[in-house]
Amino acid sequence: MSETPNLPLPAANRTVFFVSDGTGITAEAFGHSVLTQFELRFKQVRLPFIDTLDKAHDATRKINEAFQVDGKLPIVFSTLVKTDLSKVIQQAKAMHMDLIQTFVEPLENELGVKSSHTIGRSHNSANSEEYKNRIEAINYSLAHDDGQSNKNLADADVILVGVSRSGKTPTSLYLAMQYGIKAANYPLIPEDFERNKLPSGLIPHKQKIFGLTIAPERLSEIRNERRPGSKYAALVNCRYEINEAEAMMRREGIRWMSSTTKSIEEIAATILQDIKPEATIF
Amino acid sequence: MSETPNLPLPAANRTVFFVSDGTGITAEAFGHSVLTQFELRFKQVRLPFIDTLDKAHDATRKINEAFQVDGKLPIVFSTLVKTDLSKVIQQAKAMHMDLIQTFVEPLENELGVKSSHTIGRSHNSANSEEYKNRIEAINYSLAHDDGQSNKNLADADVILVGVSRSGKTPTSLYLAMQYGIKAANYPLIPEDFERNKLPSGLIPHKQKIFGLTIAPERLSEIRNERRPGSKYAALVNCRYEINEAEAMMRREGIRWMSSTTKSIEEIAATILQDIKPEATIF
Numbered sequence: 154m155s156e157t158p159n160l161p162l163p164a165a166n167r168t169v170f171f172v173s174d175g176t177g178i179t180a181e182a183f184g185h186s187v188l189t190q191f192e193l194r195f196k197q198v199r200l201p202f203i204d205t206l207d208k209a210h211d212a213t214r215k216i217n218e219a220f221q222v223d224g225k226l227p228i229v230f231s232t233l234v235k236t237d238l239s240k241v242i243q244q245a246k247a248m249h250m251d252l253i254q255t256f257v258e259p260l261e262n263e264l265g266v267k268s269s270h271t272i273g274r275s276h277n278s279a280n281s282e283e284y285k286n287r288i289e290a291i292n293y294s295l296a297h298d299d300g301q302s303n304k305n306l307a308d309a310d311v312i313l314v315g316v317s318r319s320g321k322t323p324t325s326l327y328l329a330m331q332y333g334i335k336a337a338n339y340p341l342i343p344e345d346f347e348r349n350k351l352p353s354g355l356i357p358h359k360q361k362i363f364g365l366t367i368a369p370e371r372l373s374e375i376r377n378e379r380r381p382g383s384k385y386a387a388l389v390n391c392r393y394e395i396n397e398a399e400a401m402m403r404r405e406g407i408r409w410m411s412s413t414t415k416s417i418e419e420i421a422a423t424i425l426q427d428i429k430p431e432a433t434i435f
Numbered sequence: 436m437s438e439t440p441n442l443p444l445p446a447a448n449r450t451v452f453f454v455s456d457g458t459g460i461t462a463e464a465f466g467h468s469v470l471t472q473f474e475l476r477f478k479q480v481r482l483p484f485i486d487t488l489d490k491a492h493d494a495t496r497k498i499n500e501a502f503q504v505d506g507k508l509p510i511v512f513s514t515l516v517k518t519d520l521s522k523v524i525q526q527a528k529a530m531h532m533d534l535i536q537t538f539v540e541p542l543e544n545e546l547g548v549k550s551s552h553t554i555g556r557s558h559n560s561a562n563s564e565e566y567k568n569r570i571e572a573i574n575y576s577l578a579h580d581d582g583q584s585n586k587n588l589a590d591a592d593v594i595l596v597g598v599s600r601s602g603k604t605p606t607s608l609y610l611a612m613q614y615g616i617k618a619a620n621y622p623l624i625p626e627d628f629e630r631n632k633l634p635s636g637l638i639p640h641k642q643k644i645f646g647l648t649i650a651p652e653r654l655s656e657i658r659n660e661r662r663p664g665s666k667y668a669a670l671v672n673c674r675y676e677i678n679e680a681e682a683m684m685r686r687e688g689i690r691w692m693s694s695t696t697k698s699i700e701e702i703a704a705t706i707l708q709d710i711k712p713e714a715t716i717f
Contacts, residue, residue, distance in 0.1 A: 167546075175468075175700075175701070175704075176700045176701055176703070176704035177704060178464070178613065178700055178704065179461070179468050180465045181459045183461050183514075185535060186457075186461050186514060186516075186534075186535070187535060187539060187542065190516060190535075190539055190550035190551055190552065191542070191546060191550055191551070192548070192551060193546065197708070199704075199708070201705075201708060202704070202708075203706045212464075226545065227534065228542070228545070229620055230706050232465075232468060234468075234472060239605070242464060242563065245584070248541070248542070248545050250538050250541075252465060252468075252469075252534075253469060253472075255467070255537065256469055256532050257469060257472055259530070259532075260469065260473070260510070260530070260532075263530050264447065264449075264473060264476070264711055265494055266473055266475065268472035268473055269472050269473070269474060270472065282661065284698055288605060288699075291604075291605050291608065295580075295604070298577075311440065319539075322573075322577070323570060323573050323612070326573065326608055326612065328607065330605070330609060330612060330699075331460065342580055349603065377563070417570075417612075418457075418458045418460055419457070419458055420457060421458070422457075422458035422483045422484070423479075423483075425481070425485070426481070426483065426484075430494060
């Protein structure tokens with residue numbers, strides 16, 4: 154990663170549209186991963202819920218307007234399941250990247266089955282089993298945040314441990330929200346290090362524990378934003394806590410990873426590989 | 436949505452791989468939206484963090500093994516930025532859907548710029564400004580969940596209101612996590628209806644309020660899972676609360692939507708359209 158993160162990129166003077174018959178989250182996530190390959194800034198417009206011909210014509214008009222203003226072809230990332238909607242959008246003067254249309258036809262040939270071209274059959278849809286599990290997991294992770302409750306720890310898919318501000322809470326919520334994983338989290342605090350033992354509520358569930366650690370310098374930075382100049386945030390204290398936490402995890406045979414340079418997506422995906430390497434069949 | 440949600444789909448006896456040099460979240464989200472167009476179940480395997488030639492060869496071996504076992508070409512959704520890694524995966528006997536390679540080259544031509552082919556330049560990367568905003572938003576939303584605090588409501592991007600269990604908490608967290616939106620949420624409770632007034636802490640921030648409502652039947656179902664047979668969960672009580680909440684929102688001129696058949700992704704994307712129609716420039 155040889156990037157220079159805070160240097161402003163030159164503006165491309167070009168508009169990017171994310172067009173979808175649903176939330177547009179996939180079109181946007183995909184568009185971002187492609188666009189970040191270019192050292193340019195783009196103006197970006199989300200057009201979600203384009204699920205009627207009228208809305209498609211409206212979207213087409215907006216894309217054409219951007220072409221008029223920029224004098225350059227807009228870039229359109231779209232996930233449109235219905236061919237008639239996709240055809241309307243394709244009329245816009247733009248560079249089109251239609252994710253669904255590009256890949257669905259070859260898949261139909263390979264699978265020997267026609268696709269349903271139905272909007273909203275996503276497994277995010279609010280009445281699916283998978284969706285209910287995700288909501289239940291979010292509630293579970295919230296109720297078991299920061300060692301709030303030892304109750305029902307037997308139901309946890311994973312229990313994250315680590316010192317305060319090592320990234321446990323956002324990772325737990327992300328695991329629940331994205332993957333439906335019931336993730337409890339439990340802080341390791343100075344009292345645990347003095348007793349030289351894991352919190353007693355965790356001992357029966359040791360197999361499910363996953364540890365997070367973090368570089369003391371980074372931890373001190375994060376804690377200083379919360380409580381500037383405190384003992385809690387002091388580098389010497391962060392070093393002590395991290396040393397003790399890592400020693401404890403090593404001694405107890407707990408799997409762990411460092412969150413220092415990782416995003417919550419990366420931490421969550423790594424933990425998931427460890428606890429549940431295969432996705433579920435659907 | 437004419438689907439029959441709980442009917443098990445026939446098994447395709449075919450393995451789908453999500454291969455990525457990062458978390459694989461985009462490959463998987465995209466793969467799901469394509470695959471749900473087919474009335475078939477697939478075995479699914481995530482292969483994230485494929486960022487070296489060794490790992491790519493390993494992944495290729497796994498894909499070939501699945502071909503041996505299934506007797507059918509596996510389907511590979513991949514987001515691989517580096518051409519050499521992508522070439523290794525392409526050697527696997529599979530149907531390949533390489534998202535990046537398919538779209539990056541045409542974009543290079545249109546933009547007149549070479550792409551960087553650099554892994555990890557995603558805006559999810561842990562040191563970007565955008566990432567820090569997301570973490571800050573998650574902390575904010577957690578601290579302002581369920582009316583916990585009136586402090587710093589001036590900092591909120593949006594304040595969700597609605598009766599208990601109308602979907603405020605998961606939506607707030609999703610807005611924070613996905614979009615870096617500081618979303619507070621505040622319950623409307625029977626005391627508010629008796630006083631016939633919005634909670635007083637909210638009044639200075641009325642412009643930022645967004646309401647969630649829900650069909651009383653669905654609300655009663657959800658509450659019964661939590662507290663079976665309670666007055667809280669009784670349909671007659673749910674009807675009363677919803678009526679009062681909707682009347683209050685109408686009277687106060689608050690924008691609102693129904694969460695009844697919507698996923699948190701759909702609710703969040705709808706709210707976002709309302710409060711922040713354009714994505715930020717990056």
